Amino acid sequence: MTPLDKTVSGQKVRIVDIAGGEAVRRRLFALGFQPGDMIESGSRGIWGGPVVLRNLRTGVSVAVGRGIARKILVASGHE
Amino acid sequence: MSDPRNPVVLFIGQPNCGKSTLFNAIAGHKVQTANFPGSTVQHSHSRVTIAGRIVDIIDLPGTYSLNPSDPAEKVALSHLFQEKPDVLINVVDASLLGRSLELTLELLEMEVPTVVALNMLDLAERKGISTDPGKLQAALGVPVVPTIAAHGRGIKELVEAALAVLDAPARPPRLRWSRAVEEKIAELADRLPEDLSVVANKRFTAVRMIESGPTFCVDFLREIHPGLRDTLDEIRTKLEAGRGLPAYEVMAAERHHRSMKIFEETSTVRRRARRPWSERLDDVLMHPVLGYVVLFGVFLAFFFVIFKAGAPLEGVFLKPFESARSALGARLGQSLWGYLADGLLQGIGGGIAIVLPYFIPLLVMMALLEDAGYLARAGFLLDTFMHRLGLHGKSVSPFVLGFGCNVPAIAATRILESRRDRILTSLLIPFIPCSARTTIILALVGFYLGPIWALSFYVANLVLIAGLSRVLSLFFPSDSPGLLLEIPALKIPTPKSIAYKVYFQLKAFVRLAWPLLIGGSIVLSALQYFRWDKALNVVLGPLVAGLLGLPRELGVTLVFGFLRKELSLVMMLQALGTSFQDLGRMITREQMIVFTVFVSLFIPCLSTLAMLWKESGRKVALLSAGLSVAVAIALSVLVRMIV
Numbered sequence: 031m032t033p034l035d036k037t038v039s040g041q042k043v044r045i046v047d048i049a050g051g052e053a054v055r056r057r058l059f060a061l062g063f064q065p066g067d068m069i070e071s072g073s074r075g076i077w078g079g080p081v082v083l084r085n086l087r088t089g090v091s092v093a094v095g096r097g098i099a100r101k102i103l104v105a106s107g108h109e
Numbered sequence: 110m111s112d113p114r115n116p117v118v119l120f121i122g123q124p125n126c127g128k129s130t131l132f133n134a135i136a137g138h139k140v141q142t143a144n145f146p147g148s149t150v151q152h153s154h155s156r157v158t159i160a161g162r163i164v165d166i167i168d169l170p171g172t173y174s175l176n177p178s179d180p181a182e183k184v185a186l187s188h189l190f191q192e193k194p195d196v197l198i199n200v201v202d203a204s205l206l207g208r209s210l211e212l213t214l215e216l217l218e219m220e221v222p223t224v225v226a227l228n229m230l231d232l233a234e235r236k237g238i239s240t241d242p243g244k245l246q247a248a249l250g251v252p253v254v255p256t257i258a259a260h261g262r263g264i265k266e267l268v269e270a271a272l273a274v275l276d277a278p279a280r281p282p283r284l285r286w287s288r289a290v291e292e293k294i295a296e297l298a299d300r301l302p303e304d305l306s307v308v309a310n311k312r313f314t315a316v317r318m319i320e321s322g323p324t325f326c327v328d329f330l331r332e333i334h335p336g337l338r339d340t341l342d343e344i345r346t347k348l349e350a351g352r353g354l355p356a357y358e359v360m361a362a363e364r365h366h367r368s369m370k371i372f373e374e375t376s377t378v379r380r381r382a383r384r385p386w387s388e389r390l391d392d393v394l395m396h397p398v399l400g401y402v403v404l405f406g407v408f409l410a411f412f413f414v415i416f417k418a419g420a421p422l423e424g425v426f427l428k429p430f431e432s433a434r435s436a437l438g439a440r441l442g443q444s445l446w447g448y449l450a451d452g453l454l455q456g457i458g459g460g461i462a463i464v465l466p467y468f469i470p471l472l473v474m475m476a477l478l479e480d481a482g483y484l485a486r487a488g489f490l491l492d493t494f495m496h497r498l499g500l501h502g503k504s505v506s507p508f509v510l511g512f513g514c515n516v517p518a519i520a521a522t523r524i525l526e527s528r529r530d531r532i533l534t535s536l537l538i539p540f541i542p543c544s545a546r547t548t549i550i551l552a553l554v555g556f557y558l559g560p561i562w563a564l565s566f567y568v569a570n571l572v573l574i575a576g577l578s579r580v581l582s583l584f585f586p587s588d589s590p591g592l593l594l595e596i597p598a599l600k601i602p603t604p605k606s607i608a609y610k611v612y613f614q615l616k617a618f619v620r621l622a623w624p625l626l627i628g629g630s631i632v633l634s635a636l637q638y639f640r641w642d643k644a645l646n647v648v649l650g651p652l653v654a655g656l657l658g659l660p661r662e663l664g665v666t667l668v669f670g671f672l673r674k675e676l677s678l679v680m681m682l683q684a685l686g687t688s689f690q691d692l693g694r695m696i697t698r699e700q701m702i703v704f705t706v707f708v709s710l711f712i713p714c715l716s717t718l719a720m721l722w723k724e725s726g727r728k729v730a731l732l733s734a735g736l737s738v739a740v741a742i743a744l745s746v747l748v749r750m751i752v
Contacts (some may be wrong), residue, residue, distance in 0.1 A: 051590065060176065079489075096591070
């Protein structure tokens with residue numbers, strides 16, 4: 031299990047857990063990201079900027095700040 | 110007896126699903142759209158006659174779910190629950206169907222007759238997604254109408270479907286949860302006190318209560334029904350015990366998987382040989398190096414297009430007004446009528462020749478950036494810098510809107526989740542050079558001193574905002590978890606949508622701002638005729654002449670600048686008794702710069718101040734006014750000493 035910010039751009043991973051507080055978890059759920067979802071780790075901003083993640087099932091892309099990205103724990107692809 | 114209340118049709122959907130575009134197509138062109146999550150932050154009402162019947166249609170801000178997390182979403186929910194709609198039109202983005210259906214499933218539980226508009230089919234097609242509307246209709250149990258709002262397709266069918274549902278209201282079927290969850294919902298619904306006023310129905314209320322976060326409403330409910338609190342806690346605990354997850358997560362996960370399942374059963378996703386152009390373009394736009402190059406290029410292009418289009422037009426349009434003024438002056442002389450007619454001409458000419466040449470290109474550029482979806486990319490790119498200023502990337506969109514007009518920009522802060530971010534952003538927005546101030550900067554500094562000066566002015570203004578943000582954020586400790594922003598797919602802006610947007614803003618300018626310009630000019634003429642302006646100028650003398658080193662006559666124009674910023678410029682010519690071409694002889698370059706600095710910053714205009722007051726309260730409005738006066742005086746004096 032690795033935090034999302036340690037993945038490389040283009041890597042396809044599965045969300046295992048979201049270790050953030052309730053507000054962050056709820057917001058990510060509302061945007062359509064939940065544990066179990068396959069995502070693609072995308073572009074990242076320079077200088078500790080945000081990370082883009084794309085849900086491979088729904089096609090939704092969101093940018094999350096590095097602080098949140100550290101709390102999204104992912105594992106390599108297959109279940 | 111007929112029902113005196115008109116049927117209410119309510120549009121609801123997730124942010125950026127094309128809801129406002131669809132609403133506009135039906136209501137006439139009243140709502141602004143953008144390709145940024147959360148562009149509609151206020152609801153809008155419209156009364157329309159469709160097929161001979163009067164219907165009230167309401168557009169709500171987009172909401173991801175029925176558990177709100179920012180004020181724009183709260184607006185959506187309070188209206189959804191209060192308006193008692195007869196029909197819901199749930200707009201879903203076909204290109205993000207799996208996610209969009211989560212809200213649909215929540216809405217269906219209200220058991221209000223619903224029509225689903227399966228929108229943005231063209232975008233879905235580009236992504237290789239094709240959904241069978243018939244299958245979706247069968248899965249949801251409510252009518253599904255395919256639409257492409259941006260091209261006006263499916264609108265007629267959607268209206269017909271909504272009317273059909275109005276005539277024969279059908280309660281959407283109940284989609285059951287898994288047994289364990291369904292039992293808990295039923296148990297809570299049964300145990301709700303009889304005197305509790307429920308929203309929609311008991312089952313829906315029970316679901317909302319189990320899922321709700323720590324909101325005021327639930328706390329209040331718990332206060333007045335202590336028994337209910339225990340019941341709710343007991344049911345939540347049971348749910349949590351079953352899955353080992355907090356109750357709201359049990360519900361969210363189940364809904365998530367159900368909508369994915371419906372999506373996969375009703376749609377096919379073709380693997381594309383090549384990724385769509387929009388994704389490939391995003392590789393550049395969001396690239397760690399190229400992205401910033403493009404961003405900088407966009408900023409420069411934004412500035413130069415407005416200047417290059419505006420400056421020649423300004424020159425061309427000014428001439429006829431100047432000759433009309435001198436002709437008029439020769440005829441009417443120094444009579445009161447002569448003064449008033451001159452004021453009228455100054456006001457009209459100022460609007461046409463000084464404001465519109467810069468205003469229209471600015472509106473077009475803003476509309477292009479918004480509709481293409483570039484603001485979200487800018488938010489992504491600038492997040493890291495915004496962090497260092499005590500904010501984050503989500504504030505970028507309100508800031509950029511501020512370059513058009515500060516008023517909607519302050520309203521747009523409603524998309525920010527934390528109150529602290531909203532206040533800080535709202536305090537900074539009045540320092541952004543809006544179209545009115547851009548006009549002053551370009552028409553005065555750009556026209557006389559050259560575009561490089563104007564550009565430097567712009568850049569210095571941005572540096573000032575950054576510095577202020579830095580300082581202000583020291584007083585407001587950050588409580589925000591950071592950026593969490595949806596990046597919508599890039600779209601090609603349609604000329605129709607750009608034209609509507611520009612038209613909408615121009616209409617507002619012609620209706621509200623221009624009369625103010627004309628009225629202000631006439632009032633100044635009258636003041637000059639009766640020589641009352643002298644009194645005002647004497648009072649303001651120490652500030653205007655003493656501190657700022659400007660001609661004393663400009664005192665009165667600064668007062669009027671509080672109404673509209675451009676007014677100061679238009680009236681400046683009048684106060685100095687000169688034409689635009691001869692301005693250079695009346696005041697020096699240094700004075701032009703000091704004047705521009707002071708007028709740009711000295712106080713938020715009346716409308717901005719009113720909006721600040723409404724959105725964030727009196728304290729913030731007064732703080733903003735005080736802050737800007739202090740900054741304006743300090744900077745003007747500083748500039749005066751340097752140049």
